[in-house]
Amino acid sequence: MSEIKGNLESDDKQPPIKKKSKMEESMKKWGIPLAITVGLLLFFMPTPEGMSAQAQSSIAIFTGALILWITTPIPIYLTSIMAILLLPLVGAVKDQSVAFGTLGYDVIWLMVSAFIxxxxxxxxxxGRRLSLWMVTKFGKTPxxxxxxxxVINFIxxxxxxxxxxxxxxxxPICLILLEVYKAIPGKSNLGKTMMLQGVQADxxxxxxxxxxxxxxxIAVGFINDQAGGNIGYMDWLLASMPTAIVTMLITFFVGLKLFSFKDETNFTSAMDTLKDELKKLGSFSLDEKKAVAIFIFTVVLWATGDYHKAWFGFEISTEQTAVLxxxxxxxxxxxxxxxxxxxIKWELMIFAAGAYAVGNALDKSKGAEWIIGKVVDALGLEQMNHALVYIVVVFLSMYSHLIFTSKTVRVTILIPAFIAxxxxxxxxxxxxxxxxAMTMTYTITLPPHSKVNTIYFGTGYFTVLDQVKYAVVTCFIGACVISLAIFTWFKVIGI
Structure with a gap:
């Protein structure tokens, strides 16, 4: 391993260290006073009608933590520790186990298993063999x-x-590829783009x-039962896959523009070296055979989850498979x-625990539901032109993940509401x-918005602000494509 690393280091230059922009420096400088000011204002303002004091407290802590996570004046795990401490102290959660117990969540075990x-x-x-083979066979350029x-994500x-x-x-495949490309976490735009596009593609x-x-x-169940629809597997595929492909293609090129890595690597000159490194690996070792067996075992269990009950008499969950x-x-x-x-990066586990604690407090206190209700009322959907209603609903649904940290919760609350x-x-x-419903999977703006985000964020290749910048644009593009499809593609396929 060390020999391979040495050869690669001698052939490729390290990516230049990127200096912080004036905006990033200002955000670090003002992040703490801004978070404290906004948090205190939300906490001490008169409680709005229809909102509980518990919901008000959770919104205040959520907003303050969000500002600190984005501006990063202190490490993100310290923000999470403070949030976990504050939630029970200010009454945002009635039982402190709701806050302190998040370190035992299944997502934490998934992250531990991913590191292993x-x-x-x-x-x-x-991983090196697979990555070198992929790069030399198909990835002639970054x-x-x-x-x-x-493409692999879509398959x-x-x-x-x-x-x-x-x-x-x-x-794991991305990490090995980035090692081949000499990408340094926190400094490499190539690594940043690869990990962020991994989040997007998923x-x-x-x-x-x-x-x-x-x-x-679950969304299809609501549509068929409450809206009188007859949506099946192929109906969903025909309606949503074209919008997914178009959105991904557009956002792929947007990502290349947002995080340019033109001057970062001269990979063409290294191709011969990489081919030599692949040859040096020789035949499969015993450890490689063990890793292949475990990897295949894992994929098979994940891919056949719907059949476990019939085969074994019990179900093996995604988390159980990962831990096994x-x-x-x-x-x-x-x-x-x-x-x-x-x-294993335990500081990431602490960050994730705090993020989920704050998100759960927002959900359980009905703070998130109150915010969505006020947004719907403020927009005056009942008085809008019908075409505009479709568009507003799509955009509202798309960005609702900024408040709800669970896809299931969003589907359960929003889809019946939109049908009504x-x-x-x-x-x-x-x-x-x-x-x-097609927007519900776009939970991509912040690390705690999905387990996928947290897993990719754990690699250290992008910051919270990087993810916010890319995701806001991606969500806007996705909402535009889906809105356009309602008036064009949906009519073509008879929906």
């Missing part, structure tokens, strides 16, 4: 490699019905396949790792609810 699987792929050289990873959406499982599969591909996440299936695979990597004789070699709204206005509720 990544370490196994690195130690065994399987851009084609990025596009290849997006996996058909076979692995879990966004987090797909992220856990893809992140979410957008999920929107195109009905069975790619349980939220889509991590256990196999660590078992003496069977596995190939020691605990010290796992390189359509019936009240005399609109066909099926296309309105379907279009809204």
């Amino acid at each position: 699987l990544t370490a196994a792929m690195i130690k065994s050289n399987l 851009k084609t490699t990025l596009f290849l990873l997006i 996996l959406a058909f076979f692995v019905p879990s966004t987090t499982a797909r992220a856990t599969l893809m992140v 979410a957008i591909a999920t929107s195109g396949v009905m069975t790619a996440t349980s939220g889509n299936i 695979s991590a256990l196999l990597c660590l078992l003496p004789r069977v596995g190939l790792l020691t605990w010290k070699e796992t390189n 709204l359509a019936k009240t206005l005399g609109l066909d509720p099926v296309p309105l609810a379907l279009a809204a």
